[in-house]
Amino acid sequence: MTSPTENPLATxxxxxxxxxxxxxxxxxxxxxxxxxxxxxxxxxxxxAQLAVGDRRVGRMAMRVWAGTMIVGLIVLLISALNHQFLFGLLFDTRVLLLLRIGLILGAIGWAFLLVDAWRLGQPLSLTLQHRRAAIGVNGALCLFVASGLLFGSHVVGVQRDLVQTMFGSGDATDATHGRYNVLLLGGDSGAGRWGLRPDSMTVASIDAETGKTVLIALPRNMMNFPFAEGSVMAEQFPKGFDCDDCMLNGVSTWAQDNTELFKHSKNPGVDATISAIEGITGLKINYWAMVNLMGFRNLVDAVGGVTLNVRQPIPVGGLGSDVTGYIEPGKRRLDGFETLWYARAREGSDDYSRMARQKCVMSAMLTQISPQSALKNFSKIAQASSELVSTDIPAGEAGRFADLALKAKSQPIATLSLVPPLVVTSQPDIDLIHDKVSEVISRSDGSLPKGEASGTRKGKKKPAANPVAVTGGSIGSLGEGYAANQAEDLGSAC
Structure with missing residues (x-):
């Protein structure tokens, strides 16, 4: 027998x-x-449901999970072997829509399963302290899973909006002689100004297999040039653009003032400019992209700036009294505002020096933006890009060009600028230009050894081996030529 004072529970x-x-x-x-x-x-x-709960729910959830993992693994394996496959998915609006819906449903379903797992843990049987801990942990897990998937859905939505906003809906075109030629037009945005007078014109000739790129820049003040045969502009100017004070950057304005001649064109100014570029270079243009230079500033800020070699003080502001400061010499990390002025400053330099600096900026943007940085700042980059570029590249071709850009990142960029001393812009030698364009492309793809000319025609004297530094990112001078304007490796010239 137990003593009367003994606690029964203790027994x-x-x-x-x-x-x-x-x-x-x-x-x-x-x-x-x-x-x-x-x-x-x-x-x-x-x-959890398969172990102690509703097994039908558990089996369904695990099948969805296993199917998602298998599909994801297959996509990763294929993408590792073929980057273009992954880029194709990332620029397919239908795939993006399905992925976004799937992420939203996944967030809801996963959060429901976590709450149900908490219920299966019989919270009422727990002590108050344990019950509070379980509620806190379950809430944190639900928040972690749901917020992660919903953020992913937001990123996918941003990408889908970007594709729909930026890219065209026309038909894809085939590469010409193994290359895609994309005309890059740069200009200011504003009321009634978008693209009316392009500030810069550059053809990016891209090898369809390797992505190796040649940048062919044309000065805005070129005159007396022919248009592509059979074009509307060639019919209006059979002897070339020979009207008074008519320059290359005025072609777009002329077309916009005479839209009745371009009955089937959605962008008469762009189409007219393309016919001029084709006539001058002898290249067939596949696509065009209009770059808003003010939007470019936002893109640079979105990626955290770019590093550029500033060789002499770059004025910030307009001409003369409008200059408000300078970008000091040295290897500097520039933000969007500074990079824009680095590329556009006119005080103390000429148009051809500006063209050289703009090429240095293009090279820096291509080589310095890493996939990690792009992913980290994706939303900002996407927003800036939608404000930055308008193009007729079909969305279905965006993946191809993204893959080519990734390949081009690790390769030298060759440049050719149709400027003095090579070309007299007021009376350009079109045959010479065609020879030089063919030569730089042939040298880039390896069919022409370095240092060997492709034809018998020769331009004026070549730039000096060690030209003096002038305002801008590229060494050289107006008389001798700027290194970045005629380079087999743009990076080394900047």
Missing amino acids: RTSRTGYGATAADRAAHVRFRRAMALMVMTLIVPGS
């Missing part, structure tokens, strides 16, 4: 060396079980 339980009763141990077991069910659901959704 049914024994104490461990740590002072925990059997009831305490049971409470800890229930708590660990509740936590394990939530962790199981976090790692493999549906596993």
Whole structure:
């Protein structure tokens, strides 16, 4: 018999060396079980329900999870072997829509499974302290999973909006002689000004297999040039653009003032400019892209700036009294505002020096923007890009060009600028230009050895081997030529 003063509970339980009763141990077991069910659901959704809950829900969730993992693994394996496949998916609006819906449903379903796992842990059987801990952990897991998937859905939505906003809906065109030729037009945006008088014109000739790129720049003040045969502009100017004060950057304005001649054109100014570029260079233009220079500033800021070699002070502001400061010489990390002025400053330099600096900026942007930086700042980059570029490249071709850009990143960029001393812009020698364009492309793709000319025609004297530094990122001078305007490796010239 027990003594009257002995606690009956003490006769049914024994104490461990740590002072925990059997009831305490049971409470800890229930708590660990509740936590394990939530962790199981976090790692493999549906596993908790399959173990102790509704097995039909568990099997369905695990099948969806397993299917998603298998599809994801297959996509990763194929993408590792063929980057263009991945880029194709990233620029396919239908795939992006399905992915966005899937992420939203996944967030809802996964959060439901976590709440159900908490229920299966029998929270009412837990002590108050354990119950509070379980609620806190479950809430944190639901927030972590749902917010992660919903953020992913937002990023996919941003990408889809970017594709729909930026890219065209026309038909894809085939490469010409193994190359895609894309005309890059740069100009200011504003009321009634978008693209009316391009500030810069550059053809990016891209090898369709390797992505190796040649930049062919044309000065805005070129005159007396022919248009592509059979074009509207060639019919209007059979002897070339020979009207008074008519320059290359005025072609777009002329076409906009005479839209009745371009009955089937959505962008008469761009189409007219393309016919001029084709007549001058002898290249067939596949696509065009209009770059808003003010939007460019936002893009540079979105990627955290670019590093440029500033050789002499670059004025910030307009001409004369409008200059408000200078970008000091040295290797500097410039933000969007500074980079824009680096590329556009006119005080103390000429148009051809500006063209050289703009090429240095293009090279820096291509080589310095890493995939990690792009992913980290994706939303900002996407927003800036939608404000930056308008193009007729079809969305279905965007993946191809993204893949080519990735290939081009690790290769030298060759440049050719149709400027003095090579070309007299007021009376350009078109045959010479065609020879030089063919030569720089042939040298870039390896069909012409370095230092060997492709034809018998020669331009004026070549730039000096060690020209003096002038305002801008490229060495050289107006008389001798700027290194970045005629370079087999643009990076080394900047």
